[in-house]
Amino acid sequence: xxxxxxxxxxxxxxxxxxxxxxxxxxxxxxxxxxxxxxxxxxxxxxxxxxxxxxxxxxxxxxxxxxxxxxxxxxxxxxxxxxxxxxxxxxxxxxxxxxxxxxxxxxxxxxxxxxxxxxxxxxxxxxxxxxxxxxxxxxxxxxxxxxxxxxxxxxxxxxxxxxxxxxxxxxxxxxxxxxxxxxxxxxxx
Amino acid sequence: xxxxxxxxxxxxxxxxxxxxxxxxxxxxxxxxxxxxxxxxxxxxxxxxxxxxxxxxxxxxxxxxxxxxxxxxxxxxxxxxxxxxxxxxxxxxxxxxxxxxxxxxxxxxxxxxxxxxxxxxxxxxxxxxxxxxxxxxxxxxxxxxxxxxxxxxxxxxxxxxxxxxxxxxxxxxxxxxxxxxxxxxxxxxxxxxxxxxxxxxxxxxxxxxxxxxxxxxxxxxxxxxxxxxxxxxxxxxxxxxxxxxxxxxxxxxxxxxxxxxxxxxxxxxxxxxx
Numbered sequence: 001x002x003x004x005x006x007x008x009x010x011x012x013x014x015x016x017x018x019x020x021x022x023x024x025x026x027x028x029x030x031x032x033x034x035x036x037x038x039x040x041x042x043x044x045x046x047x048x049x050x051x052x053x054x055x056x057x058x059x060x061x062x063x064x065x066x067x068x069x070x071x072x073x074x075x076x077x078x079x080x081x082x083x084x085x086x087x088x089x090x091x092x093x094x095x096x097x098x099x100x101x102x103x104x105x106x107x108x109x110x111x112x113x114x115x116x117x118x119x120x121x122x123x124x125x126x127x128x129x130x131x132x133x134x135x136x137x138x139x140x141x142x143x144x145x146x147x148x149x150x151x152x153x154x155x156x157x158x159x160x161x162x163x164x165x166x167x168x169x170x171x172x173x174x175x176x177x178x179x180x181x182x183x184x185x186x187x188x
Numbered sequence: 189x190x191x192x193x194x195x196x197x198x199x200x201x202x203x204x205x206x207x208x209x210x211x212x213x214x215x216x217x218x219x220x221x222x223x224x225x226x227x228x229x230x231x232x233x234x235x236x237x238x239x240x241x242x243x244x245x246x247x248x249x250x251x252x253x254x255x256x257x258x259x260x261x262x263x264x265x266x267x268x269x270x271x272x273x274x275x276x277x278x279x280x281x282x283x284x285x286x287x288x289x290x291x292x293x294x295x296x297x298x299x300x301x302x303x304x305x306x307x308x309x310x311x312x313x314x315x316x317x318x319x320x321x322x323x324x325x326x327x328x329x330x331x332x333x334x335x336x337x338x339x340x341x342x343x344x345x346x347x348x349x350x351x352x353x354x355x356x357x358x359x360x361x362x363x364x365x366x367x368x369x370x371x372x373x374x375x376x377x378x379x380x381x382x383x384x385x386x387x388x389x390x391x392x393x394x395x396x397x398x399x400x401x402x403x404x405x406x407x408x409x410x411x412x413x414x415x416x417x418x419x420x421x422x423x424x425x426x427x428x429x430x431x432x433x434x435x436x437x438x439x440x441x442x443x444x445x446x447x448x449x450x451x452x453x454x455x456x457x458x459x460x461x
Contacts, residue, residue, distance in 0.1 A: 016300075020193075036299040
């Protein structure tokens with residue numbers, strides 16, 4: 001959590017090894033999805049099917065695993081009938097659903113989620129929160145950046161508060177929540 | 189599995205062949221993406237790959253056959269021009285793309301972690317079905333003009349490999365520089381136009397004064413185009429050893445220096461692009 005410009009996305013970039021740290025070091029225990037946002041690399045001219053493979057490859061997933069998960073991803077994203085339609089004809093909700101589906105159906109120990117659910121409709125939103133909760137129960141670490149309080153409350157147990165690129169506090173979600181939002185409300 | 193990420197002190201990020209090998213599927217998908225996207229919403233589709241060099245060949249014939257004079261090599265001039273144009277087309281398309289490919293895929297670079305050299309390899313192979321379609325066109329002309337097909341045809345993969353390496357070498361240089369200063373992108377079309385005139389596309393190495401031939405051969409395209417003509421048209425175009433050595437040497441130099449320039453800068457791309 002933190003204000004805009006506090007370093008949330010920078011932290012995620014460092015963790016997914018997109019940028020190098022200028023000082024200090026990071027220890028990762030497990031495999032990380034090497035992608036910051038869901039749907040990176042989706043090309044509007046390509047069909048949903050082509051984009052799933054391209055996006056999956058960007059996540060470092062081989063063809064064999066993708067073929068195995070393909071059905072599951074498509075069904076989950078509810079785009080079966082639009083699979084061979086270029087993505088430029090997709091609604092923004094379909095786009096977001098497919099992006100979310102690919103990112104969360106690939107086996108990673110640490111899943112990085114940067115503001116993905118902002119444009120989904122209510123039913124898919126609930127479905128995806130459930131999905132994230134399920135993944136967390138399976139032992140997958142979910143690292144999420146969001147200003148969506150309800151979403152955070154439903155999946156996080158730990159939280160980190162950043163400000164101007166420094167760590168303010170790390171602790172239980174509830175504690176950090178009241179620290180961050182409490183402080184903001186008191187300013188208002 | 190535990191992994192440590194540290195501050196990168198030496199700024200040199202070695203490009204391991206194994207990482208490229210592991211990312212081969214990604215390369216295939218990015219190539220497919222570019223090919224599909226280039227010809228979507230065109231009427232003629234992939235036919236453009238073949239139409240472009242034919243149009244260009246005819247414009248060259250027009251200039252030289254009807255308006256100027258050209259030494260007779262005992263081979264129809266269109267074949268001399270077309271053999272070089274197959275190389276030139278592959279080369280110029282790839283270098284144009286190579287210069288801008290990193291910036292074009294900015295979104296991927298700032299949001300995903302993958303070996304960036306993949307983008308440059310993709311650019312170096314841009315339109316790689318092109319040369320083969322061009323070769324078919326060429327074969328058609330040869331049959332029409334009743335020219336014999338030579339055993340040296342079998343050396344063509346080597347020629348294409350050299351062009352691809354040259355494409356990669358220049359893309360490493362231009363692509364990397366373009367990330368930092370976009371002036372490079374503005375300059376490249378002019379550099380390519382200059383390169384077209386100083387490469388033996390519309391003429392052959394023999395048209396260059398003897399005392400300049402060695403220096404001229406430092407342009408790797410000279411050896412490549414001359415070898416191409418040798419493969420397609422025969423003995424009278426056999427390149428001299430000095431020409432091949434000079435071209436090979438400068439190709440190697442550009443490639444290694446390009447790899448170095450790319451490697452020391454790769455990790456900065458996401459922050460600067």
